[in-house]
Amino acid sequence: MALVNKVLIVGGGVGGMCAAIQLRKQGVEVDLVEVNPHWAPDGAGITISGPSLRALREVGVVQEVLRRGGHWTHIDICQADGTVMKTVEMDHAVGAEDLPPAGGIMRPVLADILGRATQEAGARVRLGVSFSSIEQDAEGVEVAFTDGSHGRYDLVIGADGVNSQVRKLVLPDFPGPKFSGQGSWRAVVPRMRRNSTIFMGETTKAGLNPVSETECYLFVLDRREGMDFIPPQQWPAMLAELIGEFGGQLAEIRRTLLEGDASGLKILYRPLAGHMIGVPWHRGRIVLLGDTVHATTPHLASGAGIAIEGALVLAEELGRRHSLEGALVAYAGRHYDRARLVVSASGRMGEIEAQGGSREEHQRVMMHAMQALRAPI
Numbered sequence: 001m002a003l004v005n006k007v008l009i010v011g012g013g014v015g016g017m018c019a020a021i022q023l024r025k026q027g028v029e030v031d032l033v034e035v036n037p038h039w040a041p042d043g044a045g046i047t048i049s050g051p052s053l054r055a056l057r058e059v060g061v062v063q064e065v066l067r068r069g070g071h072w073t074h075i076d077i078c079q080a081d082g083t084v085m086k087t088v089e090m091d092h093a094v095g096a097e098d099l100p101p102a103g104g105i106m107r108p109v110l111a112d113i114l115g116r117a118t119q120e121a122g123a124r125v126r127l128g129v130s131f132s133s134i135e136q137d138a139e140g141v142e143v144a145f146t147d148g149s150h151g152r153y154d155l156v157i158g159a160d161g162v163n164s165q166v167r168k169l170v171l172p173d174f175p176g177p178k179f180s181g182q183g184s185w186r187a188v189v190p191r192m193r194r195n196s197t198i199f200m201g202e203t204t205k206a207g208l209n210p211v212s213e214t215e216c217y218l219f220v221l222d223r224r225e226g227m228d229f230i231p232p233q234q235w236p237a238m239l240a241e242l243i244g245e246f247g248g249q250l251a252e253i254r255r256t257l258l259e260g261d262a263s264g265l266k267i268l269y270r271p272l273a274g275h276m277i278g279v280p281w282h283r284g285r286i287v288l289l290g291d292t293v294h295a296t297t298p299h300l301a302s303g304a305g306i307a308i309e310g311a312l313v314l315a316e317e318l319g320r321r322h323s324l325e326g327a328l329v330a331y332a333g334r335h336y337d338r339a340r341l342v343v344s345a346s347g348r349m350g351e352i353e354a355q356g357g358s359r360e361e362h363q364r365v366m367m368h369a370m371q372a373l374r375a376p377i
């Protein structure tokens with residue numbers, strides 16, 4: 001007999017959608033509620049590492065992601081003025097030699113691909129809806145929804161992101177994510193090169209990763225004192241100042257930011273916060289997934305990837321164990337080390353950047369983590 005027949009997933013981000021798709025493959029009935037009525041994340045680009053592409057292949061959407069996104073095989077490492085210092089060939093994830101070693105896509109496009117796959121898999125999705133109460137007993141979980149409806153489930157998966165409400169039911173004492181000391185700036189610009197490009201400045205590092213055949217996204221991290229709100233009308237001038245030391249395409253982007261029409265660049269600023277929560281990640285019949293338990297800064301571009309991997313592992317363990325408790329313990333036990341590696345290595349890279357620390361250590365931490373993540377999950 002199946003461990004779970006009916007599951008509620010709270011949150012339709014990458015983690016929640018992939019869990020829904022994988023559980024539907026096992027014939028589990030899945031309800032998914034997403035609080036955002038438009039089911040659309042912010043309009044930024046996202047990098048899909050080789051291991052993340054491998055995980056998306058398992059979910060069944062990788063070809064669509066590659067068709068609608070961008071990918072590359074090499075990284076050009078440039079001086080601040082844009083001169084290429086070296087070009088590095090990227091390694092494939094183990095078992096994914098048939099896929100590009102890295103890719104990128106616009107978040108709304110990825111959400112569209114996964115959203116369609118979730119519905120085609122047969123999950124019942126309700127948008128603009130969340131839970132108002134969740135109460136569990138030994139046999140199941142009673143959920144009241146914000147639209148006035150009710151449901152009873154064998155398992156509730158909290159996939160509601162870094163500021164999760166479901167987490168309060170599992171870990172009531174968790175104080176919340178911690179500010180990392182850096183802010184993230186992103187903008188969408190024309191794609192000028194085949195390769196991903198990193199510009200090494202004196203104090204700042206900036207990069208351009210393709211998100212389609214014609215576009216790439218600019219990413220820059222800067223040191224910040226706190227999570228203060230910055231009015232969006234100030235973003236173009238602040239981003240222009242931040243990339244002021246760079247030449248090449250970044251100098252052209254700077255000119256557009258200062259003198260041209262920057263509205264098409266879809267600039268986004270976000271202070272970075274994260275956490276790595278120790279196991280257990282469940283309480284009875286409620287379990288946490290993705291950013292709810294491991295929210296990372298973007299230095300390794302792997303946060304979404306580990307949310308997807310977590311969904312794969314959770315569904316797999318639910319499909320093969322003989323007790324629900326055993327499956328939920330096995331899920332967290334199997335997934336914890338990879339998630340922790342991403343969060344801790346990204347955190348260390350951010351510290352080094354914010355403090356102007358050793359570039360060699362930064363490189364070492366990054367290479368070690370990337371190599372380890374290439375291994376199968």
Ligand SMILES: Cc1cc2nc3c(=O)[nH]c(=O)nc-3n(C[C@H](O)[C@H](O)[C@H](O)COP(=O)(O)OP(=O)(O)OC[C@H]3O[C@@H](n4cnc5c(N)ncnc54)[C@H](O)[C@@H]3O)c2cc1C
Pocket residue numbers: 010011012013014015016033034035036045046047048049052129130131159160161162164165166184270272289290291292295296297298300301302303304305306307
């Ligand atoms: C600046 C930045 C850049 C990043 N770049 C990358 C990158 O290049 N590559 C990469 O792999 N990762 C990247 N990440 C990390 C990645 O975005 C996250 O790790 C990933 O989105 C986590 O997926 P998730 O499904 O756990 O959560 P989310 O994607 O946050 O999804 C949570 C969902 O739950 C919904 N929700 C919230 N509350 C409720 C509620 N009460 N009820 C119902 N629904 C609710 C939300 O609307 C949302 O749709 C980046 C992160 C940041 C901050």
